[in-house]
Amino acid sequence: MTIENRRSVAGAAVLRGDITTALRRALLEELAANGYGRLSIEAVARRAGVAKTAVYRRWNAKLDMVLEVVTEVAGRKLSLPDTGSLRGDLRLVLQILAEALRHPLASQIIPDLLAETGRDPDIAAALDRARRTVQDEVGVRLINRAIERGELPADTDADLAVDLVVGPLYWRLAIARLPLTPDDLSKLADATLAALSAET
Amino acid sequence: MTIENRRSVAGAAVLRGDITTALRRALLEELAANGYGRLSIEAVARRAGVAKTAVYRRWNAKLDMVLEVVTEVAGRKLSLPDTGSLRGDLRLVLQILAEALRHPLASQIIPDLLAETGRDPDIAAALDRARRTVQDEVGVRLINRAIERGELPADTDADLAVDLVVGPLYWRLAIARLPLTPDDLSKLADATLAALSAET
Known part of the structure; x- marks a missing residue:
């Protein structure tokens, strides 16, 4: 599988509505890398490759996201x-x-x-x-x-x-x-x- | 001892060069209240009642302060x-x-x-x-x-x-x-x- 193909598979997954999964994974990665204190919704959205509004449609604040994962x-x-x-x-x-x-x-x-x-x-x-x-x-x-x-x-x-x-x-x-x-x-x-x- | 007297004793302690002690105590209080990620030199200086420059004369960065305490x-x-x-x-x-x-x-x-x-x-x-x-x-x-x-x-x-x-x-x-x-x-x-x- 070429890089281009893999990209399109990942893109399709996001399009199929896996944004929540991508955001959860991005949250865990951001928490491990930067800690709760420095965690920002912007960084989570960036890592997941989605817009910040995609986060706010699902959770009110970073605390809500973290509590859901825990x-x-x-x-x-x-x-x-x-x-x-x-x-x-x-x-x-x-x-x-x-x-x-x-x-x-x-x-x-x-x-x-x-x-x-x-x-x-x-x-x-x-x-x-x-x-x-x-x-x-x-x-x-x-x-x-x-x-x-x-x-x-x-x-x-x-x-x-x-x-x-x-x-x-x-x-x-x-x-x-x-x-x-x-x-x-x-x-x-x-x-x-x-x-x-x-x-x- | 009146409140005024106590204030002047604390003031004298700072004048006698206890700024380092005051900053260490302020650092511990800030760490407990806000965590390492959100800790700022400004907040430590404010809590100790000294100027930010007083911190930078003693430590290069917040990490140096924290490591010294630990x-x-x-x-x-x-x-x-x-x-x-x-x-x-x-x-x-x-x-x-x-x-x-x-x-x-x-x-x-x-x-x-x-x-x-x-x-x-x-x-x-x-x-x-x-x-x-x-x-x-x-x-x-x-x-x-x-x-x-x-x-x-x-x-x-x-x-x-x-x-x-x-x-x-x-x-x-x-x-x-x-x-x-x-x-x-x-x-x-x-x-x-x-x-x-x-x-x-």
Whole structure:
């Protein structure tokens, strides 16, 4: 396929009404590149190759665009199959979280938005919904399964369990930004298993 | 002391050459209120009650100011007395970290700067120094003491140990922003002790 052909395919996609998709992608790229504070509707429109009016037909302000993207991510359920044991489930959820935390959304955009939560209650609420999705998935599903299997006591503190599962990985990948080998992940799963068994 | 008197004391402090201190404080307040992206030298000078030229006599750009503040925080050593046991040391370091993480510097400014690290290698380096201070204090000092006491094996992975100690607390206070009771802190210390003992 020649460059000219590819251009016309992209053009056709935009003409077919994929402007919203193009704008969403442009928003994520702009957020990662320049941050929420410097984000402008003009830059998003330019990156998507559309007029500024195309943005304002869809969203009232940049905050509306950002909240929609965050809420969409919050809505996506973490897929967490039952491996039959708490250790297996832990290993799997740590792997899934490690993938998610290596995405630019975690390392670039989430810190931007976290910084905004103190300034904007709407951003705080949207991020809180996203966080609660992780909290429910890890806390309720993973811990409840372990309780049903008799691997953890029934009065296990689900909030604390989430801190123990998500915290070390988040610190390692999103804050310290140190590498994490498959061997590290195994050690982390063992350590987390011991922590969960000890917390009550 | 009347308001007039207090004003004249503050005025005298500025006259005595405390402009740098006033500017540093103003910078922290501006960062917390508006974020790095929207931070302007003008606003910092206005908040400190000095002319813009006073800023430019001290720093070349807003980045220089911010890096100095971060580096200064990195330089401050966490005070961590030896309690005689790993459990005691853990409980104490978790308490100290919990205090630090409730400070606006952690909840507002650090997320801003983390978001900038992908865009600016100087910010990345300054934050990395700050992070390594925590890493050394927790990893090297706390873990080495426990190894010397025979509470942990000599080949304990110090990086992973820091993830296990700092991560859950960071997630709880800086990301999830849920309350943490003294009882939670106790449970967390027990869980972390079990995790550290299991990780090797």
